Amino acid sequence: MDQILSELYEEHRNMAALLDALERQIAVHDGGGTPDYELLEAIVDYFLEFPDHTHHPKEDLVFAKLRLHDPEAAAEIGDLHTDHVELAGLTREFATGFDRLLEAGALPGGWFDHLAREFIDFLRRHMQMEEQRFLPAAERTLTKADWVEIRADLTLSDIATLIDPERRRLDALRKDILTLSDDGGR
Numbered sequence: 001m002d003q004i005l006s007e008l009y010e011e012h013r014n015m016a017a018l019l020d021a022l023e024r025q026i027a028v029h030d031g032g033g034t035p036d037y038e039l040l041e042a043i044v045d046y047f048l049e050f051p052d053h054t055h056h057p058k059e060d061l062v063f064a065k066l067r068l069h070d071p072e073a074a075a076e077i078g079d080l081h082t083d084h085v086e087l088a089g090l091t092r093e094f095a096t097g098f099d100r101l102l103e104a105g106a107l108p109g110g111w112f113d114h115l116a117r118e119f120i121d122f123l124r125r126h127m128q129m130e131e132q133r134f135l136p137a138a139e140r141t142l143t144k145a146d147w148v149e150i151r152a153d154l155t156l157s158d159i160a161t162l163i164d165p166e167r168r169r170l171d172a173l174r175k176d177i178l179t180l181s182d183d184g185g186r
């Protein structure tokens with residue numbers, strides 16, 4: 001498996017762990033308790049930045065190559081980029097809901113839970129679809145030369161200049177979240 005693909009799978013595992021941590025905090029909130037706001041804020045920040053900075057640009061390039069080689073497989077998967085845009089919108093709505101929650105202490109009618117649920121469910125479904133259909137199709141179809149080209153495109157893109165320092169910072173943030181979450185969740 002090409003390194004880009006293993007990175008994508010690893011990033012999914014990392015995001016899934018953060019979604020679990022987020023879900024635990026939402027359960028505390030649902031149960032009438034006080035969630036760990038610092039932890040929630042770190043999770044929101046992570047999801048506002050990480051997917052669009054490093055994960056989606058890679059997937060979009062891989063998907064473009066897949067569409068070139070196997071338009072039928074790509075059509076069955078759907079429009080990955082549109083999903084990413086929709087996900088970014090849901091993330092921003094969830095982040096706004098969280099800001100309001102911080103300001104007001106509560107949102108009427110379980111609105112915050114609703115926004116969190118929509119975001120969590122969409123991202124989980126999206127990652128599941130990618131792991132069942134998109135990533136295996138890319139692994140089957142793309143050649144070694146394709147992966148080299150994708151790596152070169154990433155290196156040349158504006159986004160790539162942000163990737164390394166951003167990645168280190170976001171990796172550190174993710175580890176902090178999981179440490180805090182483990183301490184708080186047990």
Ligand SMILES: [Fe+2]
Nearest residue numbers: 059084126130
């Ligand atoms: Fe994706």
Ligand SMILES: [Fe+2]
Nearest residue numbers: 055059127130
């Ligand atoms: Fe993904």
